[in-house]
Amino acid sequence: MRSASQSAFSALLVLAVAVAVAFLTLPIVAIFWQVGLDGLADGLASDVARDAFRVTLKTNAISMALILGVGTPAAYFLATRRFPGRALVITILELPLVLPPAVAGLGLLAAFGRLGLLGEELEALGLTIGFTQAAVVFAVTFVASPFYVRQAITAFEGVDRTMLDASRTLGAGPARTFWRVALPLAAGGLGAGAAVAFARGLGEFGATIMFAGSLQGVTQTVSLAVYQEFDVDLNTALAISAVLVIASGGLLLAVKALPLWTSSRSTSRSLFARSAST
């Protein structure tokens, strides 16, 4: 009797997995089924698609540079220091994760828009941000950076404290310890965080259309192009979507593979070093 109810329960679990897998993969399979190989080539050859990919890669590359450049040292500080208000700082940095993108867009307008908080100051400096690629970079950086910073804090926290202490005891300064010890040891986690942030940046829509608008070749990113093309040229929209599915899938694989790869590499390397010296 018991085994019968147990196997019924297992069947239920398997059913749940099957339903989840079918529901989540069907829309993705449908995109490829609808577009076909010829459609994919035609769609990607269109000016709209090519401009959109160019704009997206450029703006996201700049965003990622900003996120890595500022986010990495910030995360290192937050992971290695304890101070009052630390939890609050981390929570603030994580806020965009849960913020609706439309709210992010409005916030960016309210802060950096022409009539915004810093509008006059920026104008006085001759800087306009709205409707430029800078606005796309702002939007992407705002929504994507928490994905990296959060992961980076965890990665740095995972670095064995004794390694950092050993580095300091052996005479390396704090900066040298960061570069030569903490950074290589956390590299896997940092890479994974960067991949997630990049994936989020590729998909950015709400904040971008509000703050940067949509103009082909200037501010129209792939997500905006999909939205605009879906009632103009569905094929182009589908082709761009198909590429995004592949890119996102690749990034997800990277997220899963990167920590494994670096952790195995760093352990084996230290093992070799130890055996060589004895």
Next chain:
Amino acid sequence: MRRAALVFGVALIVALPQVAQGGPSAEPRLRIYAASSLTEVFPRIDRRPSYSFAGSNQLALQVRQGAPADVIASAAPTFTQGLFRERRVERPRMFASNTLVLAIPRSNPAGLRSVFDLRRPGVKLVIGTASVPIGAYTRRVLRNLGLTGVLSNLVSEEPDVKSIVGKVALGEADAGFVYRTDIQPVRDRVRAILIPARGQPKVRYELAVVRSSRDRAAARAWVRMILTNARARRLLRQAGFGLR
């Protein structure tokens, strides 16, 4: 545990069809799919239906994809006539007309005084995409006035007219082509620069009953109300629409 699972399962089975139909359907409300520029006036005429406002091109696409619309109101005959040819809607009826204006923020950061000032380099111009009626009409205005060169000042193409109004009202854009009727609701932040009559395209709005409507009789009655009811006509006129 088992009882909880059972309750959950039953709740799911009961809830799903409700969600799919969009809530309890004790008294079915008409679903009116209407052009963005009708956002203010339609609910004022009749607040009982549930409205879906978007660019007419998107509404037509949604109807084509089987959206549960009873009536579609388009800002350009192209879309209603296209649906009519595909036998998806009954014969469309024209119910209003409109004209285009150039909307500028009250602060007028670019110092614009006429549409011809749009030729000045550096003016931030926002228009609709070519597929949405306001975008198509705008391109016609620019052609009529020999102003297609101002497109080099374009900073954004928006999916519907209300997005253009929003960018101008926020002061982000220096100017945007919108319908005359879009100014009224935001007149504390936006004012209109008139466009010469020779530049004006014919902007005609059409209503059509969707053939797959659950209640075509009610849908037809609603269309008739917009076309003939004195109060409806007066509200349309007050909002700035032409009635012919």
